[in-house]
Amino acid sequence: MNCQLASDxxxxxxxxxxxxxxxxxxxxxxxxxxxIAGLVIIFILVNAVxxxxxxxxxxxxxxxxxxxxxxxxNRWGPFGMFQPIADLLKLLTKEDLRPQGSDRxxxxxxxxxxxxxxxxxxxxxxxxxNAALASLNVGVLYILAVSSVSSVAIFxxxxxxxxxxxxxxxxxxxxxxxxxxVPVVLSLLGVVMVAASMSLGSIVEAQALPFxxxxxxxxxxxxxxxxxxxxxxxxxxxxxxxEIIAGYHTEYSGVRFALIQAAEFGGVGxxxxxxxxxxxxxxxxxxxxxxxxLWFLLKTGVVVFLFIWFxxxxxxxxxxxxxxxxxxxxxxxxxINLAAVTLEVFFLRGDDGSLTTADLGIMxxxxxxxxxxxxxxxxxxxxxxxxxxxxxxxxxxVPGVPTIEVS
Amino acid sequence: xxxxxxxxxxxxxxxxxxxxLGVVVVKDLFRSALLLxxxxxxxxGFFVLLSAEFLAVVQVLIYVGAISVLxxxxxxxxxxxxxxxxxxRLQIPAISVSALLLVGMIVxxxxxxxxxxPEAAVEMVDAAQTQAVSGGAGSGSESGSTGIAELLIGQFxxxxxxxxxxxxxxxxxxxxxARSRGT
Numbered sequence: 344m345n346c347q348l349a350s351d352x353x354x355x356x357x358x359x360x361x362x363x364x365x366x367x368x369x370x371x372x373x374x375x376x377x378x379i380a381g382l383v384i385i386f387i388l389v390n391a392v393x394x395x396x397x398x399x400x401x402x403x404x405x406x407x408x409x410x411x412x413x414x415x416x417n418r419w420g421p422f423g424m425f426q427p428i429a430d431l432l433k434l435l436t437k438e439d440l441r442p443q444g445s446d447r448x449x450x451x452x453x454x455x456x457x458x459x460x461x462x463x464x465x466x467x468x469x470x471x472x473n474a475a476l477a478s479l480n481v482g483v484l485y486i487l488a489v490s491s492v493s494s495v496a497i498f499x500x501x502x503x504x505x506x507x508x509x510x511x512x513x514x515x516x517x518x519x520x521x522x523x524x525v526p527v528v529l530s531l532l533g534v535v536m537v538a539a540s541m542s543l544g545s546i547v548e549a550q551a552l553p554f555x556x557x558x559x560x561x562x563x564x565x566x567x568x569x570x571x572x573x574x575x576x577x578x579x580x581x582x583x584x585x586e587i588i589a590g591y592h593t594e595y596s597g598v599r600f601a602l603i604q605a606a607e608f609g610g611v612g613x614x615x616x617x618x619x620x621x622x623x624x625x626x627x628x629x630x631x632x633x634x635x636x637l638w639f640l641l642k643t644g645v646v647v648f649l650f651i652w653f654x655x656x657x658x659x660x661x662x663x664x665x666x667x668x669x670x671x672x673x674x675x676x677x678x679i680n681l682a683a684v685t686l687e688v689f690f691l692r693g694d695d696g697s698l699t700t701a702d703l704g705i706m707x708x709x710x711x712x713x714x715x716x717x718x719x720x721x722x723x724x725x726x727x728x729x730x731x732x733x734x735x736x737x738x739x740x741v742p743g744v745p746t747i748e749v750s
Numbered sequence: 751x752x753x754x755x756x757x758x759x760x761x762x763x764x765x766x767x768x769x770x771l772g773v774v775v776v777k778d779l780f781r782s783a784l785l786l787x788x789x790x791x792x793x794x795g796f797f798v799l800l801s802a803e804f805l806a807v808v809q810v811l812i813y814v815g816a817i818s819v820l821x822x823x824x825x826x827x828x829x830x831x832x833x834x835x836x837x838x839r840l841q842i843p844a845i846s847v848s849a850l851l852l853v854g855m856i857v858x859x860x861x862x863x864x865x866x867x868p869e870a871a872v873e874m875v876d877a878a879q880t881q882a883v884s885g886g887a888g889s890g891s892e893s894g895s896t897g898i899a900e901l902l903i904g905q906f907x908x909x910x911x912x913x914x915x916x917x918x919x920x921x922x923x924x925x926x927x928a929r930s931r932g933t
Contacts, residue, residue, distance in 0.1 A: 377754070449784065484807045491815025495787055498822050502780055514826070517819060524815075 359476070360384060384476055388462050396609035397427035403608065403651050410655035434601040442505050442594045449503035454595070454602035456496035461609045463489045468616050469544050471626045471635030482543035483535055486617060487528060490572070494520045497581075497591050500603075504594040512590025515662060516581035519571055522669040527568035529677035530561035533684040534621050537698065537706070547625035551700040555622040556707045560680040560714040562622045564673050566646075569614045570653055571665065573607070577657035578665055615646035672725050679717050683710060759799055766792035779825050787818040804898060 363383045368376035401416070401424055408415025416423040441450060467482050469475040479485050494517050501513020535541050537557060538549035546554075555562045571578035574590075582590030592603045619625060619642035626635030660668070687709060691702040698706075769788040776782045790813035797806035902910050 446778070446780070449781065479803065481803050481807050484804070484811065488807045488811035488815065491811055494819050495784070495814065495822070498819065499784065502822075502826075510826075517823075521819070 359387075384466075385462075388465050388476065392458070392461050392465050392609045392613070393605055395612040396605040397431075399608045399612050399647060400427050400430070400604070402647065403611075403654075406648065406651045407655055410652075431601055435598055437597040437600075439597040439599065440594070444505040445594070446503035446505070449499050450594075451599075453496055453500040453503065454599045454606070456499065457493065457606035458602055458609070460489045460492050460496075461606060461613050464613050464617070467543060468613070468620060469547060469625060470639055472631065473544070475544065478542065478544050480540075480542045483531055483541045483546070483621075487524075487531070491520075491524070500591040500595075504591070506594050508587040508589075509591050509593045511587050512581045512593065515587075516574055516591060518662075519574070519578060519581060519665060519669075522666055523568040523571040523673070526564050526669060526673035526677040527572070529674070529681050530558075530564040530568070531621070533558050533561045533680050536684055536688055537703075539697070543620050543625075547620055547627060549698075550624040550627060552703040552707060553622065553624040556711070557703050558680055558684055558706070558710050560676055560710065560717065561684075562618070563714070563718070564677045564680065565618060565622065566649065567673060568669075569618070570650055571669070573610050573614060573650075575611070575650060576654040577660050579659060580662050580665060583659060611647055611650050612643065615643045615650065618646045619643045667725060672721050675721055676717055679713065680710070683713050755799060758795070762792050762795045762799070766796075779828070780822070783818060783821045783825055786821065787814050790814050790818065 360380050364376050364380040367379045371379070404426065405415040405417075405423065416426040419425040419429055441447060464486060466476045467479050467485055469478065497513050497516045497520070501510045501516075504510075534546060534554055537554065538546040540546060540549065574581045580586075582592070587593075592600065595603055616639070619639060623642040623646070624638075625642070626639045628634065628638035631638060684706070687706045688698065691705060692698055766789050769785045769792065772785040773782045773789065776785060790809060793813075794806040794809040797803070797809060
């Protein structure tokens, strides 16, 4: 059997797939080579997501420990690096509990449905030039579509657990997801417009100047919106342990709980990678021909660190504050960003619709000023309303007794 | 010889029909909403087979990410939802209406000339695809999305705007209904 991948195949551009297919095809039937090459890719993807999640769990606990002036896990392995393995072993040995009256099939499906979108997202992220496992030309939309599936999974978790707290957590999580979807999509629209493409590879190549400088406001909105969609502190009302135990994953234990946790921490990594690709220039940097993957990982690490920093710094918001932050702060900012970028692209683009590096520089100069002004203006607007509502002293009037102020 | 595309098509066809039957037959309302999401994903798979990736992605984004979630919210707010999908006495009218719909759809599907888009758009899509296959990820040549954009903002701009007006009216109507009950 001599089976070689035809050069006009859609899968030809994927170097890894091509090599595996050709090697396997040299002594196996074609359909088996096809299957094996696909399975190798899937194996790598699953492991990348789960290993990434493990590294981020460890990193988050260590960094959070330093922020809180304590050590963090440091017992097993260098710097406590093997802690995730110990955690996993502990979780694997735990009993697999299912609550009475739960919807068993849906309950069992949830952990899979939480991890699957992450694996699908990892497939399109370009780790270096031409190093995405699947380069789609509708990449940005694909990211939005696949990540929107997770809201259904959260609902399934809340509903099938047959537990009030799980249902509350799911309703809160989905409300947050829906609200923050709008500003995030609007901020990505600016990126697509400047890059004139939805393919992640072309977006990286269009960043002669990283888009974090060209449109800082879109980056801020994306970062805030994404940390809300990932249910991370300060937006983690969906699993606020002081109010509703653990939210939608209250009833999960053992290996299912491990998968849900892996999905949460893996989600941080995937979102950070997407932010690195869309705003920080992805693989570009000095010697990007050889060190592209290193630049990419470095930028992803910086964004992960930002997420941990947010979590360590801000206290949890109330649900109405979260909603106000999305609709009254992030949405206007993303609209202003979109309007500014549209006008700039319209006036600056050349006859063939392309933007030069000098154009990007002009846009950066204008947009940084616009960002500072609008963040200050809208920050003041929203702050006044919030303080008015929360700090109003309540007068408790009792006849004959001087009024007491309850703050 | 059966190609990989045929296998995928038949898998998708069986899954989508089974899930669609499940939506109607299953008693648990929540499960039928989930099965509806499965139908939507299978339809997105058909779009991928027709190399309309843009439509497939939008299908998942709108139908799975938004419409299914809306259904689930509606189910959550339904009273006596644990009793499930109760039967009623409208079975015969329902069967006749759905049979009529089925006949109408089959007739429409058979009689339609399946190249209703203008030749210019077809050429544009073809050019985009050859460019994508030859490896040059050219800017602006997104499989079909540029063609769709040209048509939506160009030839079909009036229906496009009319649809957005309709959606806005529905939104305001919903808001008005929700408010008047509260006060």
